Amino acid sequence: MSPVRGSNSDRLLERVAQPGNSQMAWAGRDSWDNTPEELLEYSWRLDHGDWSRYSLETDRMFPDLPHGRHVLEVRARDRDYNVDPTPAVAGFSVVPSVWLQAWFVTMVISFLILVAMLIWIIIRIRERHLIEQQVEREKHLVEMDRIKTGFFTNISHELNTPLALIKGPLESMLEAGPDEDGEQLLSLAMRNVDRVANLVSQLLDFRKLEQGQMRIEAEEGNISRPVRECVDLLQPLAKRHKVSCHLEMVEPCMGWFDADKLKKIVQNLIVNAIKYSPSDGEVRVLLDAVPGQGGGRTLSLIVEDTGRGIAPKHLHHIFDRFYRVPEKTIVDGSGIGLNLTKELVDLWGGEIRAESPIHQDVKRPGTRFLVHLPVDLENISNKGSSHG
The missing domain is CATH 3.30.565.10 (Histidine kinase-like ATPase, C-terminal domain)
Structure with missing residues (x-):
């Protein structure tokens, strides 16, 4: 029996491209010339599997073969049921898809590593930029807090002095005993002076608390x-x-x-x-x-x-x-x-x-x-x- 051949091929099939739909053909001849070629029956098996039933077919489509090495064996039988003791053997390889080949996988992995490195570099640059912005914001907040504290301190002292100058004469006038209407007006003025003085005192207390200058004097x-x-x-x-x-x-x-x-x-x-x-x-x-x-x-x-x-x-x-x-x-x-x-x-x-x-x-x-x-x-x- 002649070697097994692939379809549309005049030489022994060695490689089959994916997706692995491979049509294989074979032909034989009776050594005793008792059986015409068209009456020879054939049986085949792939990758040492089970032998197929004898038939007159001289080709076979093998769909969806996985990539890798495969072996096809074919044996012939004449009309007297004599079987060829040495099957024809053809080895061939199914080439894997591009995305499964080593060079492509290596290229993809290298590309992903490169992308990951670029993303990491961008993230690090962004983080550094955010940290610098945060540091600047903190510096600004510290400076604003210092300015605010200074403002409260200054305004409190500025208010304290005139309040003391106003409160003293008002107290003296109350002690001198003005008329009823005057006493009501002076009392109203004193209450508002006390109110502002209390607010100033609270602002000063806040300043001391924020700066850690206030203590419990037990x-x-x-x-x-x-x-x-x-x-x-x-x-x-x-x-x-x-x-x-x-x-x-x-x-x-x-x-x-x-x-x-x-x-x-x-x-x-x-x-x-x-x-x-x-x-x-x-x-x-x-x-x-x-x-x-x-x-x-x-x-x-x-x-x-x-x-x-x-x-x-x-x-x-x-x-x-x-x-x-x-x-x-x-x-x-x-x-x-x-x-x-x-x-x-x-x-x-x-x-x-x-x-x-x-x-x-x-x-x-x-x-x-x-x-x-x-x-x-x-x-x-x-x-x-x-x-x-």
């Missing part, structure tokens, strides 16, 4: 005394608003405290409660010494009112700087009092929170501020404080 003594002084000092304000304000405590509280910082905390909370209470409202200041969570004693200060209360959506913002709860009626204030109070409480190593509503009356649900301050020397967090 001294041992009667903590109830400065709290009572604040309540007494604010009675005129409460009367003008037609609000009752009183202090409740079981017994005098003794411990370590900073009288100046404590007065600022108490005064800010009471003033806030009075301003937001309606006529005939009530402000209660409750003072007690209770056991602390980590041992020692804690000063418990509670200031509660019968005002309009604070909606839940505003409650967690009230200690933010310059934040003011939207009101239907205008209430005087700068929006820094409660923030300064929290800053002072944090400096002390204490905690403050607000609750609202606290009453069943829907018209006067009220608000309660709870402050806890350590009053044992070893529990006061300000390590840089001086102690008398």
Whole structure:
């Protein structure tokens, strides 16, 4: 039998291109000349598989052959059923697709590596640019903060001097006893001077806090005394608003405290409660010494009112700087009092929170501020404080 050949080929097939649809042809001759060529029957097998049934076909299409080496064997049988003992063997290779060939895969991998390197370089350049921009922004913010702090310091001192010059003569005129109308005008002027002076004091306190210059100057003594002084000092304000304000405590509280910082905390909370209470409202200041969570004693200060209360959506913002709860009626204030109070409480190593509503009356649900301050020397967090 003659060698197996590919279709449309006059030589032995060696390579077949993808997709591997290969048509193979074969021909044979009876060595004894007993069987014509057209009557010879053939059987074939591919890659040492099972032999096919004998038939007169002299070609075969092999579809979708995988790439790689293949072996086709063909044997012939004459009409007397004599089988050729030595099948014709043809080996051939199916060439893989371009994208599966080594050179193409290597090229693609090299290209991807190059693209990845370019992307990495671009990202690094971008990151460096962003870092440089961030550094510049931080420098700008630091400079702006320095300018802002300097401005607040300068403006506070500039306001303090004329306020002192105005307040002195006003106090002298009040002591001299003017007529009723003049006394009302002088009282109004004094209240506004005190209001501006308090704002200036708060701005100066903010500057000290931001620059780390404020310390808790703790001294041992009667903590109830400065709290009572604040309540007494604010009675005129409460009367003008037609609000009752009183202090409740079981017994005098003794411990370590900073009288100046404590007065600022108490005064800010009471003033806030009075301003937001309606006529005939009530402000209660409750003072007690209770056991602390980590041992020692804690000063418990509670200031509660019968005002309009604070909606839940505003409650967690009230200690933010310059934040003011939207009101239907205008209430005087700068929006820094409660923030300064929290800053002072944090400096002390204490905690403050607000609750609202606290009453069943829907018209006067009220608000309660709870402050806890350590009053044992070893529990006061300000390590840089001086102690008398």
